[in-house]
Amino acid sequence: MNKELEHSFVEQLEKHQNIVHKVCRLYTNNQDAHNDLFQEITIQLWRAFPKFRGDAKFSTWMYRVGLNTAITLYRKSKRRVNTQDFDAIQFKIKADEYDDTEEEQLKLLYKAVHQLNDIEKALVFLYLEDKNYKEISETMGISEVNARVKMNRVKKKLRTILNP
């Protein structure tokens, strides 16, 4: 693999690494697992990079490979999310940023999102990243209508988890 390609890839990934961290944040629950998944996504991105034509934005392309790795390709299931082990410290929610109720509510929200299945998490992730339904449907391979319907169901599900 030529050096120029390597350099261009690493540079862009360094710049956009938060996207990968965010995927890891949703799909793992401790630092080891986070690092593992980050590593695997990086490898998958790098492998796919020669085919990246630049006709899509690097970041958009990262969403797809990142989610595909988290949902489908990544294999270390024993380290995957177990809500019991949920570790809020990882997310470093700063107490002084929020009033108590909002902070508490956010903690519960993150916990609830972790209880969703892999596909639901992917939808939530794309939604939180401000992707429109067209992009969500293209990333997941479902129709736009179904993406909307599913998103509404996920919202309902979250509400049920939060207010049993």
Add this chain to the structure above:
Amino acid sequence: MDELELLKKDWKKEDASRYPKLTYNEIYKMILKKSSSIVKWIFIISILEFVLWSAISFGLKDAEYNKRFDSYHAENIITPFIVLGYIVLAYFFYKFFMNYKNISATDNAKVLMENILKTRRTVKQYVGFNLIYLALSSFIILGIQFNRDEEMLGYIENASANGELLKFYAVTILVTVAAVAILIALILGFYYLIYGILLKRLNSNYKELKKLEL
């Protein structure tokens, strides 16, 4: 406020303390490491299966009991069977390789899952073919033995003299059927376990996506 909107507000805060900040060198080191993705495992296991089943199907040719088999002079039946085995292996291997090449992390989630499952299905079909091949060849060999094996002919003569010819045939065939059935059940059970473990998450995620289409 909508729960997700509250979450989104928080999600967008990208302050430095929230995520690790990897350096250029740290990322560079990562791209030199080896993947441990499910696709790699599927590839390794599939290749092992091809090797194993080919070894069983064709390696038996050189086995000790085959010398006895030669005495049946049944080449006209056995040779086409062996050639068929090779053709089928070549066909499945080609199909497997083409499917494998199609797996790409840049496809959408559903297509990626479909391509992985398709690759697996090819190997599954190859195993299915081998099980049928195994069962069929057992019966063909039994049939040949009934006609040409000297030891078997001796038993048949004996049974015939005792007036138990029908019983002898029935028992021999039943024992063969039972042995083949048990062997197949064991192999299937083993496969069920392996793939149950390997593809559990993939299958359930794929089902979840398919469910959305109903």
